[in-house]
Amino acid sequence: MRLDHLLLTFMQNNDISQSASSGQKTYPGLDRVKGLSYADFYENYVMKRKPVILADAIDHWPAMTKWTPEFWVKNYGKRPVTIDGKEHTLKRIVELSLESNEQTPAPYYRNIKIRNEYPELMADISPYPQACGPNWFHSKVFLPIRERIVGGGGHYELFIGGAGRSFPFLHYDAPGAHTFIHQIAGRKVFILFPPSDAPSLYPCEGSSFSVSRLKDLDAIDLSKFPLYANATRYVMEVGPGDTLFMPCGWWHTARMLSFSISLGIDVANRSNWDHVISYMGRRASFENPVLATAYMSYMRSAGGALKLFS
Numbered sequence: 001m002r003l004d005h006l007l008l009t010f011m012q013n014n015d016i017s018q019s020a021s022s023g024q025k026t027y028p029g030l031d032r033v034k035g036l037s038y039a040d041f042y043e044n045y046v047m048k049r050k051p052v053i054l055a056d057a058i059d060h061w062p063a064m065t066k067w068t069p070e071f072w073v074k075n076y077g078k079r080p081v082t083i084d085g086k087e088h089t090l091k092r093i094v095e096l097s098l099e100s101n102e103q104t105p106a107p108y109y110r111n112i113k114i115r116n117e118y119p120e121l122m123a124d125i126s127p128y129p130q131a132c133g134p135n136w137f138h139s140k141v142f143l144p145i146r147e148r149i150v151g152g153g154g155h156y157e158l159f160i161g162g163a164g165r166s167f168p169f170l171h172y173d174a175p176g177a178h179t180f181i182h183q184i185a186g187r188k189v190f191i192l193f194p195p196s197d198a199p200s201l202y203p204c205e206g207s208s209f210s211v212s213r214l215k216d217l218d219a220i221d222l223s224k225f226p227l228y229a230n231a232t233r234y235v236m237e238v239g240p241g242d243t244l245f246m247p248c249g250w251w252h253t254a255r256m257l258s259f260s261i262s263l264g265i266d267v268a269n270r271s272n273w274d275h276v277i278s279y280m281g282r283r284a285s286f287e288n289p290v291l292a293t294a295y296m297s298y299m300r301s302a303g304g305a306l307k308l309f310s
């Protein structure tokens with residue numbers, strides 16, 4: 001079957017509108033696809049580093065029906081959680097997330113490594129979707145240094161939040177990995193910019209080079225950040241069962257439209273290893289130039305070996 005026949009779209013793909021305040025181009029959405037073969041996904045999206053939503057990658061996960069707000073309250077409600085320096089119970093976070101709105105957004109329970117914090121729940125998000133592999137962060141050569149890899153180290157990270165709350169900053173993911181976001185419950189909007197827009201997004205200085213200095217993207221002061229007007233913004237809305245593929249180097253942030261549960265995972269393989277190596281090298285040069293040399297030569301030989309086997 002031809003790829004064209006498989007494409008579904010949330011919105012009209014080619015409807016390019018101008019944002020009133022900045023003159024910035026906005027693409028309402030990219031492709032949302034179903035029934036795509038692994039080979040087509042790899043060739044048309046992964047290798048081209050083009051974002052896409054896969055609508056059927058996690059249908060087989062028990063989490064899709066099991067991880068309701070009630071499930072979290074019943075099983076983990078008493079668990080203490082610290083968010084942005086404040087203590088809560090998970091029950092309170094779920095309640096606040098259900099009531100959340102623009103005026104009083106709930107604290108955002110985010111970047112929680114499932115295998116470390118909720119190991120018994122790994123069965124609910126298994127088996128690993130074929131589309132997200134191979135993931136070199138899961139290979140034996142990386143497991144010993146997994147916790148030292150900048151970013152998630154190939155861990156599944158959990159996000160629970162509510163309407164009106166945003167991820168706190170615009171960035172692209174460490175360590176130069178691709179990211180898959182699996183939406184388990186609720187709706188979320190992702191705002192993306194291609195890697196070529198980096199100069200228009202005002203990256204921070206030093207080791208935070210993958211984080212933007214821009215704060216509220218709808219209220220950018222163009223007299224301070226004039227290049228932002230040249231950036232091209234893509235908007236992707238995800239709902240339950242969707243998997244958003246964000247290729248390495250794509251800048252992004254997210255805002256929830258309702259109570260939301262998502263999982264994120266970073267992925268490295270032959271399609272982005274060059275990007276991972278260059279990210280890690282750049283980061284290490286700021287943080288620990290002496291250790292960096294040994295660490296980077298380990299990473300380079302590991303990548304070389306993995307290329308032979310996967």
Ligand SMILES: O=C(O)CCC(=O)C(=O)O
Pocket residue numbers: 111159166167173181252253254255262264
């Ligand atoms: O889903 C979100 O809030 C964005 C998460 C994200 O981009 C990240 O953790 O790197």
Ligand SMILES: [Fe+2]
Pocket residue numbers: 171172173179252
């Ligand atoms: Fe991210």
